[in-house]
Amino acid sequence: MFLWNNSEDKLQEECGVFGIWGHPEASTITALGLHALQHRGQEAAGIVSCDGKHFHSERRLGLVGDNFTKKPVINKLPGSSAIGHVRYSTTGEPALRNVQPLFADLAGGGFAVAHNGNITNALTLRGELVKNGAIFQSTSDTETILQLIARSKLAYDSVIEDEQVSRFIDALGNVEGAYALVALTGDKLIGVRDPLGIRPLVIGKLDNFFILSSETCALDIIGAKLVREVSNGEVVVISDQGIRSFMPFPVAPYRPCIFEYIYFARPDSVVGGLSVYECRKKIGQQLARESTNSGEVVVPVPDSGVPAALGFAEESKIPFQLGIIRNHYVGRTFIEPQQSSRDFGVKLKHNVNRQVVEGKSVVLIDDSIVRGTTSVKIVELMREAGASEVHMKIASPPIKFPDFYGIDTPSTSQLLASFKSIDEMRKFIGADSLSFLSVDGLYKAMGHKNGRDNDNPAFTDHCFTGDYPTTLEDNNREGFEELSQLVVKKEM
Numbered sequence: 001m002f003l004w005n006n007s008e009d010k011l012q013e014e015c016g017v018f019g020i021w022g023h024p025e026a027s028t029i030t031a032l033g034l035h036a037l038q039h040r041g042q043e044a045a046g047i048v049s050c051d052g053k054h055f056h057s058e059r060r061l062g063l064v065g066d067n068f069t070k071k072p073v074i075n076k077l078p079g080s081s082a083i084g085h086v087r088y089s090t091t092g093e094p095a096l097r098n099v100q101p102l103f104a105d106l107a108g109g110g111f112a113v114a115h116n117g118n119i120t121n122a123l124t125l126r127g128e129l130v131k132n133g134a135i136f137q138s139t140s141d142t143e144t145i146l147q148l149i150a151r152s153k154l155a156y157d158s159v160i161e162d163e164q165v166s167r168f169i170d171a172l173g174n175v176e177g178a179y180a181l182v183a184l185t186g187d188k189l190i191g192v193r194d195p196l197g198i199r200p201l202v203i204g205k206l207d208n209f210f211i212l213s214s215e216t217c218a219l220d221i222i223g224a225k226l227v228r229e230v231s232n233g234e235v236v237v238i239s240d241q242g243i244r245s246f247m248p249f250p251v252a253p254y255r256p257c258i259f260e261y262i263y264f265a266r267p268d269s270v271v272g273g274l275s276v277y278e279c280r281k282k283i284g285q286q287l288a289r290e291s292t293n294s295g296e297v298v299v300p301v302p303d304s305g306v307p308a309a310l311g312f313a314e315e316s317k318i319p320f321q322l323g324i325i326r327n328h329y330v331g332r333t334f335i336e337p338q339q340s341s342r343d344f345g346v347k348l349k350h351n352v353n354r355q356v357v358e359g360k361s362v363v364l365i366d367d368s369i370v371r372g373t374t375s376v377k378i379v380e381l382m383r384e385a386g387a388s389e390v391h392m393k394i395a396s397p398p399i400k401f402p403d404f405y406g407i408d409t410p411s412t413s414q415l416l417a418s419f420k421s422i423d424e425m426r427k428f429i430g431a432d433s434l435s436f437l438s439v440d441g442l443y444k445a446m447g448h449k450n451g452r453d454n455d456n457p458a459f460t461d462h463c464f465t466g467d468y469p470t471t472l473e474d475n476n477r478e479g480f481e482e483l484s485q486l487v488v489k490k491e492m
Contacts, residue, residue: 197232284311299323358386
């Protein structure tokens with residue numbers, strides 16, 4: 001039996017976090033919020049609640065809808081406060097011990113934390129902690145944060161006036177990388193965003209109850225209102241006394257991840273005050289302005305390519321058509337028959353609408369090319385359906401550099417654009433032409449009329465430019481085999 005993963009040639013989702021304070025149905029609300037954030041991670045989900053005295057945890061492998069829709073599960077999570085997490089693993093294997101939120105009994109009381117992002121010096125910190133006697137139960141970089149909190153010597157801060165928050169901030173002063181964190185104690189909900197604001201986090205309000213969430217779409221599903229974004233480098237503390245804000249880290253320029261706008265965030269979310277859907281349409285419009293050849297029909301690769309394709313069609317005046325129909329009811333893996341047809345995996349999720357493409361010159365719009373293997377198969381399907389020409393256009397610049405901030409990109413050797421020219425890539429995928437949006441064009445689409453300011457870029461865009469905004473202390477460390485001697489097999 002073979003298992004096929006259709007997403008292996010796409011950028012893997014990050015993670016999503018959610019938290020609510022003081023609501024009588026906190027766990028139910030959190031489960032709904034996580035359901036809206038499911039696109040950010042499908043490997044596992046978890047919720048930790050607190051009833052004011054005791055913490056309650058449910059962590060499961062699989063989808064939110066498969067694990068947190070039954071009343072008996074929610075009943076195991078009593079209390080008026082809760083945090084939750086959906087996960088795609090970028091650090092640590094997909095085992096139950098790595099499913100978040102993680103919980104620890106600390107000197108100041110119970111402490112649960114959920115994390116979106118990646119700590120780029122986690123291996124270095126972990127090594128130091130183990131030498132000093134720390135015992136790790138997971139291979140997740142999130143546990144490193146808990147260990148640092150436990151060992152913080154900062155007992156009290158006269159400004160913050162809260163020992164747990166002070167220790168939390170002290171711990172974060174040691175970490176590098178990108179993170180959006182939600183944490184829960186017995187008397188407060190905490191949200192933190194990294195000093196550059198690479199990973200997203202927003203504050204919402206449902207009636208009189210404050211919420212923290214990775215995206216605004218999770219607020220919409222529960223009828224909450226957006227209050228504001230958590231600022232880069234900000235720590236927000238929510239309790240029965242209201243909400244307090246601290247800016248404990250050195251001032252740094254705001255540089256959110258550009259991939260939130262290109263790929264990760266749901267189109268109906270608002271990130272940094274910008275509609276993700278409108279941004280993707282404008283990216284498609286800019287792609288059309290930079291295009292040198294025409295076609296007879298614009299076809300998106302669903303679903304990520306749809307808004308960009310709409311923008312491209314509007315700008316180019318070439319008709320938009322759903323030339324590829326996606327089957328939305330296929331999971332991440334599927335049993336492949338031994339006598340499989342060619343391109344079984346792609347055909348499982350995508351079928352060409354022959355009436356739309358047969359005999360036509362097709363402009364095929366996708367959001368990115370990673371390894372290129374899926375692009376090869378999509379182009380082949382177009383040819384089999386009778387397309388006379390296939391012109392592939394990518395609504396982002398070439399991905400030449402790996403990510404270390406919570407996006408699971410392959411190594412440089414597996415990124416097609418890192419070792420092939422555009423024409424070599426075109427030949428590899430079998431298209432008649434291949435073009436990418438320019439870096440300056442991407443910035444123009446995002447409202448920066450002069451393109452990228454190389455001295456002060458507005459976004460974290462290292463996958464295109466190689467300009468990493470933080471130090472990468474663990475970059476030369478290979479793999480995570482050294483983190484644990486315990487072998488945990490993932491159930492298929």
